Structure formats: C-alpha cells, structure tokens
Amino acid sequence: MPPIVIALIVILAVHYFLAIATLFVLLKDRGVTRSIIAWNLIILLVPVCGPAAYWIARTVRRRPSPKEEPQDDSEENKD
Numbered sequence: 001m002p003p004i005v006i007a008l009i010v011i012l013a014v015h016y017f018l019a020i021a022t023l024f025v026l027l028k029d030r031g032v033t034r035s036i037i038a039w040n041l042i043i044l045l046v047p048v049c050g051p052a053a054y055w056i057a058r059t060v061r062r063r064p065s066p067k068e069e070p071q072d073d074s075e076e077n078k079d
Helices: 003-030 036-045 049-060
Strands: none
Touching: 003 036, 003 049, 036 049
C-alpha cells in the first residue's frame, strides 16, 4: 500500500474518534440549540482541524462568573 493511503487512513481514523468526542462535549456544553449547527459543520467537514478548533475555543472562552444573589432592599423601602 502506498504511504499516502496509510497516512489518509490514519488521519481519517483520528478524525473519526476526535469528532465523536468533540460532538459529545459540544452537546454536553450547549445542549441542542441552533447555535451548534455551525460547530457541527466545522467539526465534521474539516478533518482534525475542526475538532481542534472547538477544543481551543472551549478552553479560551471565558466562563461566566456566578451570578450574585439579588439583595433584598425591602428594609430600605419601608417608608
């Protein structure tokens, strides 16, 4: 078998497992929404670079800070 065929088989095998893992994490992170359609296309259509792009974006994306509890101002407004 020519080396180019072996390289393609390895790349596609790596892409298959990486894409499955990335799609699983994507659905876990965002749930089923319209916003994941673009990520699905990138992950599935761009071998290896698509899943890598999502993993990089996921680590770079800043997590929102926990929301502060609303303060009860009822004591101040008892006029």
